[in-house]
Amino acid sequence: MTFLIQQTLLYAVPLMIVALAGVFAERSGIINLALEGIMIFGAFVGVLFIRIMQGMDVFQAAFAAKNWMALQGMELLAMAVAALLGAVFSLLLSFASVNLRADQTIGGTALNLMAPALVLFLIRIIANQNTLQMTEGDAASWFMIKKTTLGFDRKADLGFLGNTLLHQVYLATYVCIILFIVLSILLYKTRFGLRLRSCGENPQAADSLGINVYRMRYAGTTISGALAGMGGFVYALTTANCASTGDVAGFGFLALAVMIFGNWKPGNIAGAAILFGLFKCVAASYASIDINGDGVYMLATLGISSHVYRMLPYIITLVVLAFTSKKSRVPKAEGIPYDKGQR
Amino acid sequence: MKERHTLLEKEGTKSVLASLISIIIGLLVGSILILVVGAFSDNLGLGSAWEGIRLVFFGIFSTGRNAAGALTWGFNPQSIGNMLFRATPLILTGLSVAVAFKTGLFNIGAPGQYLMGTLATLAIALGIPSTALPGPLLWLLAFLGGILAGALWGCIPGLVKAFLNINEVLACIMTNWIAANLVTWFFDVNKMFQNTVENTKTSYIYKTAYGRTFVDGAWTYVDGNGVSTAKLGLDKLFPGSQVNAGILIAILFAILVYILMTKTTLGYELKACGANRHAARYAGVNDKRNIVLSMAIAGALSGAGAALYYLSGNTEFFWSTYQALPATGFNGIPVALLAANNPIAVIFTGIFMSMLNIVGLQLTKLTAYNEYITDVIISVIVYLSAFSLVIKMLLTSRRKHREAAAPAAVPPAEPAAPPVEPAESLTESAPPAEMPPVEAPPAEAPDAAAEKGGEQA
Numbered sequence: 130m131t132f133l134i135q136q137t138l139l140y141a142v143p144l145m146i147v148a149l150a151g152v153f154a155e156r157s158g159i160i161n162l163a164l165e166g167i168m169i170f171g172a173f174v175g176v177l178f179i180r181i182m183q184g185m186d187v188f189q190a191a192f193a194a195k196n197w198m199a200l201q202g203m204e205l206l207a208m209a210v211a212a213l214l215g216a217v218f219s220l221l222l223s224f225a226s227v228n229l230r231a232d233q234t235i236g237g238t239a240l241n242l243m244a245p246a247l248v249l250f251l252i253r254i255i256a257n258q259n260t261l262q263m264t265e266g267d268a269a270s271w272f273m274i275k276k277t278t279l280g281f282d283r284k285a286d287l288g289f290l291g292n293t294l295l296h297q298v299y300l301a302t303y304v305c306i307i308l309f310i311v312l313s314i315l316l317y318k319t320r321f322g323l324r325l326r327s328c329g330e331n332p333q334a335a336d337s338l339g340i341n342v343y344r345m346r347y348a349g350t351t352i353s354g355a356l357a358g359m360g361g362f363v364y365a366l367t368t369a370n371c372a373s374t375g376d377v378a379g380f381g382f383l384a385l386a387v388m389i390f391g392n393w394k395p396g397n398i399a400g401a402a403i404l405f406g407l408f409k410c411v412a413a414s415y416a417s418i419d420i421n422g423d424g425v426y427m428l429a430t431l432g433i434s435s436h437v438y439r440m441l442p443y444i445i446t447l448v449v450l451a452f453t454s455k456k457s458r459v460p461k462a463e464g465i466p467y468d469k470g471q472r
Numbered sequence: 473m474k475e476r477h478t479l480l481e482k483e484g485t486k487s488v489l490a491s492l493i494s495i496i497i498g499l500l501v502g503s504i505l506i507l508v509v510g511a512f513s514d515n516l517g518l519g520s521a522w523e524g525i526r527l528v529f530f531g532i533f534s535t536g537r538n539a540a541g542a543l544t545w546g547f548n549p550q551s552i553g554n555m556l557f558r559a560t561p562l563i564l565t566g567l568s569v570a571v572a573f574k575t576g577l578f579n580i581g582a583p584g585q586y587l588m589g590t591l592a593t594l595a596i597a598l599g600i601p602s603t604a605l606p607g608p609l610l611w612l613l614a615f616l617g618g619i620l621a622g623a624l625w626g627c628i629p630g631l632v633k634a635f636l637n638i639n640e641v642l643a644c645i646m647t648n649w650i651a652a653n654l655v656t657w658f659f660d661v662n663k664m665f666q667n668t669v670e671n672t673k674t675s676y677i678y679k680t681a682y683g684r685t686f687v688d689g690a691w692t693y694v695d696g697n698g699v700s701t702a703k704l705g706l707d708k709l710f711p712g713s714q715v716n717a718g719i720l721i722a723i724l725f726a727i728l729v730y731i732l733m734t735k736t737t738l739g740y741e742l743k744a745c746g747a748n749r750h751a752a753r754y755a756g757v758n759d760k761r762n763i764v765l766s767m768a769i770a771g772a773l774s775g776a777g778a779a780l781y782y783l784s785g786n787t788e789f790f791w792s793t794y795q796a797l798p799a800t801g802f803n804g805i806p807v808a809l810l811a812a813n814n815p816i817a818v819i820f821t822g823i824f825m826s827m828l829n830i831v832g833l834q835l836t837k838l839t840a841y842n843e844y845i846t847d848v849i850i851s852v853i854v855y856l857s858a859f860s861l862v863i864k865m866l867l868t869s870r871r872k873h874r875e876a877a878a879p880a881a882v883p884p885a886e887p888a889a890p891p892v893e894p895a896e897s898l899t900e901s902a903p904p905a906e907m908p909p910v911e912a913p914p915a916e917a918p919d920a921a922a923e924k925g926g927e928q929a
Contacts, residue, residue: 231858235857242851243848249844250505382648444646
């Protein structure tokens, strides 16, 4: 069970945070199809930052001395840098769709094409191959929190909860969960959140009450870009061993599906992310032998192909779209450029 | 009547200009990136950056390096032939996106339709014993199978858009990934298609040149027994390249789509739905049927692209594709955008895109840079075409200023010069000031963008 919960969380958390990124953009009225692209960019930036930091003596010494506080700090710093540059990258989208009133779908598609191209171009120049990895060691030895890092004995039994939540986990996972909660409150319980959402529903009315629609839309897409960039790095760190390969295996689009399935509401999105994360986990560890006594092996004996689990999130989303299109909470003004002069 | 004609003419030249400017800016951004990387990298240097930039612009005419290590230039039949070969699927996916655009739909589902076309084509070409049917018939069957599979897959987003009013972009994204998983599943289960003859390769499907043959009591694949597209002497014209008659079929399809969209009632109805769905319905057009039909045609074109690419007999399909979608599908979007959705123009923009592709390969082969720079250029072009209307507005205001400032003015960009001339004479005869001269174009652009927005979205 521990294995199942941990693996599901590894997949669910990036999905959740990137889906929330989608919510921030769409609630402000901008369709952010570029989630995948921003994730790819964020993953690259984060991994590059880690590589540069690894070259510094301070962190080399910290690693040698097993100073895990410094290493966790480096992880958090990398997340922040990925978020910052993700936000900068997303400015391309907000500039095109807010200032130039361009087609947001095409703008997003452009970013989705640009990110892997730019990233692979640079990775090939830097590393002379198609993968950018850490210069030494791996994510598990540098960043993973284990029993021993927390000062427990290797053999100590921390109980079910302790084993699940404190052993072989990443700090990034918990930071993302806390951020998810904080930002959901920001979106629903603060004046800023209300204003942001009003710009996605009826920008003309919002403008008439003195809200700067352009600024709100910039804010929405920038927060979106920051979250997606960070989510991309968290994905690379926790599931791809801190390597950037110019793709995130369609996670950005899966996050889009999570957002739709979650009906643009944070609570539902968390649930949807866990469900889709479970599917991903089942598909990924499908054929593994039953060492952990988890349900995954039992699923394998059912004879349902792992391809079905990979496909299910998209099929479910399509079906949900089909059946709930009437009561969908899709922001009413999303995708429509705001024009002050229009009534 | 005359006035409307001149306006239309102006619209066309402006589209061409906007596309040319997008291309030039895209190439410049690529060059700047090469320059920056070259200047800051220890092992590249400015000399190699200059070589890279020259290759970005003229790579199609590169013939390699001479003994002294300098780049040589000239007619390279292999590059040109491969360019035409790679243009084949791009023209068709470009047409696919363009047809949907004309009906007001953004077909981001071309990759999925392309994959389903690939699946059907390969399953037919490799599944039917090569002795059961004459080669050309098997080829035709596989081609039609690819078209049909693409059309059916395109129908899904069309149906949910027409009857449930679901955003076709979201439906297309979902069907793309479903297709990627389906295709992987199919070839994972049907192991007989997996290439085991050339055992240096993993996860590839047989080329269609391999035919299913009954040898010594068992079914195997024999090279040369299968089907491949006729060359029609094109391989003599461009020796050493992969080119075949597929490019001619693609051009034929472009002409057919042009006739369909401009000369038939169906085409008119499709465009009417794109211009204003509700007005079209009010005028008695069955909008739901047309939306489904438009997506089916779009899907069929993408499927045809896949069929022509894989039926060439010398291309192989990487089947474990569930984590990535084919770039050819997505590149249909810039092909269509650059062509302003004109089917005839798609032929040229498709060839241009595949030229960039070849340029990328030359760059990888001859310098320390790599082919991804051309994908950056393409993405910049797509980004710019998202607001090509703003560029058109800039052109208009610029021309007004020039008229006022008299003969001393310079043309906006050298390669764009020829099309300017007719536009010049037209502006003189056209009634002045239907577009006010604008000092800060982005601020004025919204009106035009809002008007045009319906057509593009």
